[in-house]
Amino acid sequence: VSLEGFELRVLQLPLVSPFTTSFGTEAVREVIVARALTADGDGWGEIVTGEAPLYSSEYTQGAWDVALRFLAPALLERGRIAPEQVSAVLEPYKGHRMVKAGLELAVLDAALRAEGRSLAEYLGAVRDRVPSGVSVGIQRDPEALVDAVAGYLDDGYVRIKIKIKPGRDIDDTAAVREAFGGIPLQVDANSAYTLADVDTLAALDRFDLLLIEQPLQEDDIVDHAVLAKRLRTPVCLDESIVSAKAATDALALGSAAIINIKAGRVGGYLEALAIHDLCVGTGVPVWCGGMLETGIGRAANAALAALPGFTLPGDISASARFYTHDIVTEPAVIEDGHVRVPTGDGIGVEIDHDALDAVTVAREVVHR
Numbered sequence: 001v002s003l004e005g006f007e008l009r010v011l012q013l014p015l016v017s018p019f020t021t022s023f024g025t026e027a028v029r030e031v032i033v034a035r036a037l038t039a040d041g042d043g044w045g046e047i048v049t050g051e052a053p054l055y056s057s058e059y060t061q062g063a064w065d066v067a068l069r070f071l072a073p074a075l076l077e078r079g080r081i082a083p084e085q086v087s088a089v090l091e092p093y094k095g096h097r098m099v100k101a102g103l104e105l106a107v108l109d110a111a112l113r114a115e116g117r118s119l120a121e122y123l124g125a126v127r128d129r130v131p132s133g134v135s136v137g138i139q140r141d142p143e144a145l146v147d148a149v150a151g152y153l154d155d156g157y158v159r160i161k162i163k164i165k166p167g168r169d170i171d172d173t174a175a176v177r178e179a180f181g182g183i184p185l186q187v188d189a190n191s192a193y194t195l196a197d198v199d200t201l202a203a204l205d206r207f208d209l210l211l212i213e214q215p216l217q218e219d220d221i222v223d224h225a226v227l228a229k230r231l232r233t234p235v236c237l238d239e240s241i242v243s244a245k246a247a248t249d250a251l252a253l254g255s256a257a258i259i260n261i262k263a264g265r266v267g268g269y270l271e272a273l274a275i276h277d278l279c280v281g282t283g284v285p286v287w288c289g290g291m292l293e294t295g296i297g298r299a300a301n302a303a304l305a306a307l308p309g310f311t312l313p314g315d316i317s318a319s320a321r322f323y324t325h326d327i328v329t330e331p332a333v334i335e336d337g338h339v340r341v342p343t344g345d346g347i348g349v350e351i352d353h354d355a356l357d358a359v360t361v362a363r364e365v366v367h368r
């Protein structure tokens with residue numbers, strides 16, 4: 001595509017209910033939407049940072065700064081660029097993978113819309129709908145957690161993921177198992193434990209979980225390999241897997257038996273595809289993680305989750321799980337436990353410009 005500019009917007013979307021993880025509680029999702037302005041038409045991407053650097057080192061204000069001052073100008077300087085060249089152009093700038101992912105998706109969306117191709121077809125999707133798992137935040141107490149899980153099971157979610165942290169792990173998991181029997185269940189610690197907690201983590205083995213996600217430090221691979229040998233439950237990594245190289249290292253060391261792939265965390269959907277291909281080659285199951293995306297990222301995640309190696313349900317919930325209003329004209333819905341893979345050109349969803357304006361708290365346009 002021939003790049004003419006980028007429009008960046010900071011959005012603030014109120015959550016339908018506060019979302020508590022081991023690193024804090026969010027009531028409003030602050031996210032950046034990127035629009036690629038090209039001679040061939042617009043493309044849309046999403047920069048999935050949070051307001052504070054609590055999930056990883058990236059955060060919205062930093063993303064805004066690095067996008068406007070370095071990354072967008074680097075791409076605009078190129079002018080004519082293929083989506084597959086974006087990561088190489090941005091490589092000299094270290095880190096900021098969520099920003100790179102959002103800009104790359106905007107360029108990719110513009111190119112695919114211009115070609116009349118869907119992202120699903122471009123990535124190699126083999127399904128037209130994907131099973132929908134849901135991520136449940138830490139609740140007031142185990143009884144409240146059981147109530148929340150009951151609601152999501154009624155909605156039709158085929159897999160439950162509960163957030164855990166020290167002191168809110170065994171009793172919560174036991175309560176869910178006691179209330180709902182053998183439903184597909186996994187836990188996500190978001191790096192809240194250390195190797196000193198191995199006995200607590202091993203006590204989760206009795207619950208027959210699908211996996212335990214990112215129990216240890218967000219940038220660790222070695223300790224997870226030590227821990228994996230002490231647990232029966234498969235260890236899944238999220239935060240630690242920031243690239244295809246990190247995935248290769250983790251698999252080489254035995255740090256992960258399963259990988260949660262998030263395009264934002266690894267720098268884009270093309271890097272996500274590379275990790276998928278690497279895992280398929282070595283027989284490692286992957287699933288698509290979520291970052292409370294708006295309809296833009298949610299549509300792209302559905303396309304990614306439709307690839308053959310995504311054999312476990314992802315965190316691809318209906319838009320209504322988090323938001324009362326989405327910024328696309330057709331928010332993702334759960335139908336018979338699944339979310340449809342968009343078939344339209346590019347990411348296959350259209351922007352609801354009034355809804356977008358209503359939640360926009362900052363806007364900048366950079367031109368060539």
Ligand SMILES: O=C(O)CCC(=O)N[C@@H](C(=O)O)c1ccccc1
Nearest residue numbers: 055135190289290291292293315317
């Ligand atoms: O379904 C979703 O989009 C949310 C899935 C989810 O739990 N995301 C978690 C995570 O650690 O994976 C999260 C990331 C960043 C911020 C908050 C929560």
